[in-house]
Amino acid sequence: xxxxxxxxxxxxxxxxxxxxxxxxxxxxxxxxxxxxxxxxxxxxxxxxxxxxxxxxxxxxxxxxxxxxxxxxxxxxxxxxxxxxxxxxxxxxxxxxxxxxxxxxxxxxxxxxxxxxxxxxxxxxxxxxxxxxxxxxxxxxxxxxxxxxxxxxxxxxxxxxxxxxxxxxxxxxxxxxxxxxxxxxxxxxxxxxxxxxxxxxxxxxxxxxxxxxxxxxxxxxxxxxxxxxxxxx
Numbered sequence: 001x002x003x004x005x006x007x008x009x010x011x012x013x014x015x016x017x018x019x020x021x022x023x024x025x026x027x028x029x030x031x032x033x034x035x036x037x038x039x040x041x042x043x044x045x046x047x048x049x050x051x052x053x054x055x056x057x058x059x060x061x062x063x064x065x066x067x068x069x070x071x072x073x074x075x076x077x078x079x080x081x082x083x084x085x086x087x088x089x090x091x092x093x094x095x096x097x098x099x100x101x102x103x104x105x106x107x108x109x110x111x112x113x114x115x116x117x118x119x120x121x122x123x124x125x126x127x128x129x130x131x132x133x134x135x136x137x138x139x140x141x142x143x144x145x146x147x148x149x150x151x152x153x154x155x156x157x158x159x160x161x162x163x164x165x166x167x168x169x170x171x172x173x174x175x176x177x178x179x180x181x182x183x184x185x186x187x188x189x190x191x192x193x194x195x196x197x198x199x200x201x202x203x204x205x206x207x208x209x210x211x212x213x214x215x216x217x218x219x220x221x222x223x224x225x226x227x228x229x230x231x232x
Contacts, residue, residue, distance in 0.1 A: 034062030044137035069115020148226035149197040
């Protein structure tokens with residue numbers, strides 16, 4: 001126990017001090033800190049591309065990198081050999097959210113710190129990064145309002161500038177612009193309209209859709225917000 005406390009208090013570690021107990025402590029700490037990072041990702045995740053395997057990978061990556069750093073032990077020859085072995089692996093999974101990349105990078109850095117037995121840096125860094133992620137999540141920093149939206153619906157015939165659809169959109173949107181009006185043809189009387197919207201308040205989207213449904217001859221209404229569109 002005295003040895004463990006000495007390591008946690010930041011005693012300088014040399015190549016010869018990589019004992020089995022210090023390596024085990026590094027792996028256990030990497031496992032714990034990896035779980036902390038994974039829980040932070042879980043609680044602050046707000047997009048549609050959630051993956052259970054990605055959350056579990058954050059923990060595994062942290063432990064694996066810590067093991068790699070313990071394996072290298074300041075040995076250049078070992079590092080080169082390990083790089084050659086890892087070059088055989090091919091990662092083909094595409095990451096859709098840029099925020100996920102930042103969590104992977106944090107997992108790598110935490111694993112490097114624990115594997116190098118810089119435990120104080122690993123613990124303080126994990127706490128500090130967790131606070132940053134929670135701050136960005138709670139404050140919704142970087143959110144752009146009003147929200148952009150994409151609206152599609154069908155109307156039996158073409159609509160003029162004084163149509164009820166325009167008056168309804170003016171009530172709920174700051175601006176809106178017509179993207180396309182496509183006649184189905186083939187004996188179908190419906191015209192498919194597509195509008196790009198600048199919504200005033202996203203919380204009133206359901207009310208806007210309800211008002212549009214009340215308009216005569218309007219059907220097949222589909223509203224997609226920009227945040228959802230970027231996930232597709």
